[in-house]
Amino acid sequence: MxxxxxxxxxxxxxxxxxxxTANTDYSTLDKDMKVDVAIVGGGITGILxxxxxxxxxxxxxxxxxxxxLQGTTGHTTAKITSxxxxxxxxxxxxxxxxxxRQYADANQTAIKMYQSIAKEYNxxxxxxxxxAYVYTLEDKxxxxxxxEANVASSLGIKATYLDKIPLPFDIKAAVRFDDQAQxxxxxxxxxxxxxxxxxxxxxxxxxxVVDIEDNGDHGDYVLMTDRGTKVTAQRVIIASHYPFYNxxxxxxxxxxxxxxxxxxxxxxxxxxxxxxITAEEPxxxxxxxxxxxxxxxxxxxxxxxxxxxxxxxxxxEALVDFAEQxxxxxxxxxxxSTQDCMTLDGLPYVGHFTSNTPRLYxxxxxxxxxxxxxxxxxxxLRDLIVHGESPWQDVYNPSRGTIGASVKNFVVENFNVxxxxxxxxxxxxxxxxxxxxxxxxxxxxxxxRAGAYRDGQGTLxxxxxxxxxxxxxxxxxSAETSWDCPCHGSRFTYEGDVxxxxxxxxxxxxxxxxxxxxxxxxxx
Numbered sequence: 008m009x010x011x012x013x014x015x016x017x018x019x020x021x022x023x024x025x026x027x028t029a030n031t032d033y034s035t036l037d038k039d040m041k042v043d044v045a046i047v048g049g050g051i052t053g054i055l056x057x058x059x060x061x062x063x064x065x066x067x068x069x070x071x072x073x074x075x076l077q078g079t080t081g082h083t084t085a086k087i088t089s090x091x092x093x094x095x096x097x098x099x100x101x102x103x104x105x106x107x108r109q110y111a112d113a114n115q116t117a118i119k120m121y122q123s124i125a126k127e128y129n130x131x132x133x134x135x136x137x138x139a140y141v142y143t144l145e146d147k148x149x150x151x152x153x154x155e156a157n158v159a160s161s162l163g164i165k166a167t168y169l170d171k172i173p174l175p176f177d178i179k180a181a182v183r184f185d186d187q188a189q190x191x192x193x194x195x196x197x198x199x200x201x202x203x204x205x206x207x208x209x210x211x212x213x214x215x216v217v218d219i220e221d222n223g224d225h226g227d228y229v230l231m232t233d234r235g236t237k238v239t240a241q242r243v244i245i246a247s248h249y250p251f252y253n254x255x256x257x258x259x260x261x262x263x264x265x266x267x268x269x270x271x272x273x274x275x276x277x278x279x280x281x282x283x284i285t286a287e288e289p290x291x292x293x294x295x296x297x298x299x300x301x302x303x304x305x306x307x308x309x310x311x312x313x314x315x316x317x318x319x320x321x322x323x324e325a326l327v328d329f330a331e332q333x334x335x336x337x338x339x340x341x342x343x344s345t346q347d348c349m350t351l352d353g354l355p356y357v358g359h360f361t362s363n364t365p366r367l368y369x370x371x372x373x374x375x376x377x378x379x380x381x382x383x384x385x386x387x388l389r390d391l392i393v394h395g396e397s398p399w400q401d402v403y404n405p406s407r408g409t410i411g412a413s414v415k416n417f418v419v420e421n422f423n424v425x426x427x428x429x430x431x432x433x434x435x436x437x438x439x440x441x442x443x444x445x446x447x448x449x450x451x452x453x454x455x456r457a458g459a460y461r462d463g464q465g466t467l468x469x470x471x472x473x474x475x476x477x478x479x480x481x482x483x484x485s486a487e488t489s490w491d492c493p494c495h496g497s498r499f500t501y502e503g504d505v506x507x508x509x510x511x512x513x514x515x516x517x518x519x520x521x522x523x524x525x526x527x528x529x530x531x
Contacts, residue, residue: 020487022082022343023271023296023303028193031074031200036214036236042068044392045230045240047216048247049075051377052370054196054203055385056244058124061206063393068238069208070230072215072247076196078507079248082345083377084269084307085192086282086294087121089114090139090184091376093151093286094353095158098402102352109402110354111162117382118188125195128202132195133297136188140172142181143286149180152286156182173279174293175333189282189294192378217511219243219252221367228367233511242366244388249348249496250371251509255361256405259477259509262356262372264346264496268322268486269307271296271341274334278304291329300340306330313346314493319486344487346496346507347375356405357384358391368392369405442467447483447490447501452517456480458490460501469517470503476510490514 044060046053049071060067069075089111099107125134143152152168159166165185172181204210214236220229230238245251250258267290278295285291290308297303306329309322323342330336350356350372357380360367368391370384383399390397401407440448440459447460449472458472458481472481472490479494489506490499498506503514 020343021341022269023298023305023341024083024085024191024193025077025081026341027191027298028197031076031197031212033071033075033210033212036070036211036232036234036238039237039239040068040209041227041239042066042209043240044068044242044244045070045228045238046244046246047230047251048245049210049212050078050080050246050248051076051192051196051381052246052384053244054200055381056246056370056388057208057210058199058203059385059389060392061203061208063389065392067208068240069210070214070216070232070238071210071212072233072505072508072511074212075200075210076193079345079347079377080192080196082269082343083192084292084294084305085190085378086137086139086376087118087134087188087190087378088139088184088282088376089118089164089379090141090159090182090187090284091374092141092284093155095162095164096151096154097353099158102354106354106402107158108162109399111159111164113383113387113399113402114376114379115164116386117379118186120382120386121188121190121195121378124199125190128198130195130198132191132198134188134190134195136186137280137282137294139184139187139282139284140169140181141284141286142172142174142178144176144178145287146179148286152180152182159184172283173281174283175279183281187282189296191296215505215511216247216251219254219367221254221364242368242392244368244370245360246370247508248371249507249509250369251511252360253509255364255367256369258356258369258371259495261351262348262495264313265310265349265375266313266319266344266346267307267310267375268319268326268344269305269342270323270326270330270339271303271305272327272330272334272336273301273338273340274304275337276335278302289325291326303340304330304334312493313496313498314482314484314491319344319484323486346498347377348372348496349374354407355380355384355403357387357403358397358400358405360405362406445488447485447488449483457517458483458501460488462501468501470499470501471515471517473514474510475512475514476508481514 043066046069156166156168167183169181215233216230218231227239228243283293292307306326348371355372357370360369373380387397442461450459460468474492476497481490484491497510
C-alpha cells in the first residue's frame with residue numbers, strides 16, 4: 008500500500024451515498040398516534056413498504072430510530088440485480104425447482120419496478136442498465152458457474168456462460184446476467200420518501216421503538232418508543248434490519264450478521280463497465296458510479312462475522328491492494344463498511360413474523376442482496392396485508408418447511424454464538440494497558456470487563472462492554488471506532504450509544520474515568 012493510501016486512512020469512513028446527498032429532518036414522535044400499519048425501520052424496505060401501502064390507501068407511519076436511509080441502505084453497493092452469486096442452482100438442488108422459480112421471478116420483477124417507479128416520478132438517481140457477472144479464477148468453481156448459467160436460463164433469466172470478461176485479467180469461467188441495473192439508492196429513496204409523505208404517509212425520525220405490546224388476535228398492537236410515546240396499529244411490519252423484537256420467532260437463533268468493506272477509487276483510465284463478483288473467497292465485488300468527482304469504482308468484499316474480525320482496518324487495506332494490482336489507481340475518495348443479516352438457508356425471511364401472528368410481519372435476511380430483495384419484500388408484504396396472499400410468499404416465508412436443509416447451519420451458527428458468549432466472559436483481563444490516541448482496548452475496571460477508547464484529543468472513554476441485547480461481550484472495531492457484538496451484531500459508539508440493533512439500550516458508561524485513567528499508561 009502506498010504512503011498516499013496510508014495517509015487517506017487517517018480520515019473517518021464515509022459512504023459515497025451519504026456524502027453526495029443531504030441529510031433528512033423529519034419530526035420526532037412527541038405524541039401518541041393511531042394508524043392502520045406501523046413500519047419499524049426507515050431503510051429501503053420500510054420506505055418501499057410505505058410506498059406500496061400508500062397507493063392502496065392504507066394509513067401508515069414509518070418509525071426510524073435515527074435518520075432514514077442511513078443504515079445498511081446508505082452503506083450498500085446498490086446493485087439492482089437478480090444475480091445473487093450462485094444461488095439458483097443451490098435453491099433448485101437443496102429445496103425445489105418451484106422455490107428457485109419464485110425467487111427468480113421476484114427479483115427479476117424488482118428490477119423492472121425500480122425502472123418503472125423512477126420513470127413514473129421522474130426520479131434522477133443515476134439508474135443505468137448494466138450486466139452482472141460472477142467469475143472465478145479457480146477451476147473448482149467452473150462447473151458451478153456452468154450449472155448456474157443453465158439453471159438461471161431455465162428460470163427465464165438472460166444468463167450466459169463465458170470464459171472471458173471485460174476485466175483486465177484471465178479467468179476460468181463466468182456467468183453474465185443481462186438486463187440488470189445499478190443506481191444511487193439515496194437519490195431514489197429520498198425522492199420517494201418525499202412523494203409518500205405528500206400521499207399521507209408519516210415519517211418519524213429519532214424515535215426508537217423499544218417494545219411491542221400484543222393485545223391478542225383481535226386487538227391492536229401498541230408500540231412503545233424511547234420518547235415515552237405510543238403508536239397503536241392494526242398491523243406492524245418489522246423492517247429494522249435485525250429484528251429487535253425477541254418474543255416469538257426466535258430470530259436470534261436463525262440469523263447472523265456479516266460485515267463487509269468498500270473503497271471508492273478513481274482510476275487513470277475508463278472502467279470497462281459491468282458489475283462483478285467472485286465465486287470464491289476472499290470475495291471481491293466491483294461496480295462503477297458517476298459522480299461530480301468523475302467516474303468512481305467501488306471495490307468491495309473482505310467479509311467476516313460482526314465482532315469477530317481481527318484488526319478490521321486490514322480489510323480496507325486488502326481491498327486497496329487488490330485495486331492497485333488490478334487497475335491504475337489515481338486516488339481513493341471514500342471508504343465505508345456495512346453489515347447484512349444472513350439466514351440459515353440463504354433465502355430471506357419475509358412474511359408473517361410467525362405462523363401464529365397473522366398481523367405482525369417481518370422482512371430481514373437479504374444476505375447482501377438487499378436492493379431487489381427489499382423491493383420484492385415490500386410487494387410481498389403489501390399483497391399479504393391487502394390481499395392475504397402473494398405469488399412469492401412460499402420461498403420467502405419465515406416459517407417455510409425447509410429447515411431440514413439448514414439443520415447443520417443452525418447447529419454451527421448457534422454453537423458459534425455460545426462459544427463467543429463463553430469466550431467473552433472467561434477471557435483474561437489485563438491489569439494495565441497502554442492505550443494510544445484513537446485506540447480502543449479491553450481493560451479491567453473495578454474488577455469488571457470494560458472497554459476503553461482514547462480519542463484524538465487524549466480523552467479516555469470507558470464503557471461496560473456487556474451487550475444490552477443478550478449479554479455477550481463486545482469487541483473493538485478499529486476500522487469504525489465502535490464496540491461490536493460477536494453474537495448478534497449489535498454495534499455501539501465508543502461512548503456507548505446504539506449504532507445498530509437488535510440492542511436498543513445504550514451501554515453503561517463508567518463514571519470513575521479519572522480513577523481508571525491511573526490504570527492506563529500515559530505515554531502517548
